[in-house]
Amino acid sequence: MAMTTVDLRLFMAANPEIGEFIKVQMSLPDSNDCVTVSGIVHWSEMRGKNHEVGVFTQQPLPHVIQDHYLNMRRQAERYRCRVQGQICWTRNQIESAAVVVNYSFNGLSVRSDSASVVDEPFTFNWVHRGLSRQISAAALWQIEQDGGFLIAGCPS
Numbered sequence: 001m002a003m004t005t006v007d008l009r010l011f012m013a014a015n016p017e018i019g020e021f022i023k024v025q026m027s028l029p030d031s032n033d034c035v036t037v038s039g040i041v042h043w044s045e046m047r048g049k050n051h052e053v054g055v056f057t058q059q060p061l062p063h064v065i066q067d068h069y070l071n072m073r074r075q076a077e078r079y080r081c082r083v084q085g086q087i088c089w090t091r092n093q094i095e096s097a098a099v100v101v102n103y104s105f106n107g108l109s110v111r112s113d114s115a116s117v118v119d120e121p122f123t124f125n126w127v128h129r130g131l132s133r134q135i136s137a138a139a140l141w142q143i144e145q146d147g148g149f150l151i152a153g154c155p156s
Helices: 063-069
Strands: 003-004 009-012 021-029 034-047 050-057 080-088 093-104 107-112 121-128 130-147 148-155
Touching: 003 093, 034 063, 034 080, 093 121, 107 130
Parallel strands: none
Antiparallel strands: 003 009, 009 050, 021 034, 034 050, 080 093, 080 121, 093 107, 107 148, 121 130, 130 148
């Protein structure tokens, strides 16, 4: 469906588990040859009877693939999600409930009741499979949305 130098977005009948290692064969243009790309599944969503799957590649795609297939309108694919947690603004120590609504290789978007200041560092904390997780980022921009704020962050 789409690709960047380190990420594939595939449509497939199979439903690999998040964290599963997979290999994908890609045809080379104007050739009978194929290139095999390996990666880790990081996202999956049902689409009708098939699955849309995000795969982070172990190494950048070979140049022969990049030269023929990449559309660089977008530097990184965005993946919808709904991860509930807490956002803590570093400078003023304000903490509030928040939800990560999408992520990419380059960053994430967080919906929060508390506003940010551009370039303000923050941490987003959540629990996944019983383990506490945390990512640190800086606010790139924000907009008011649905009575709260949508904040784009870039991991620091």
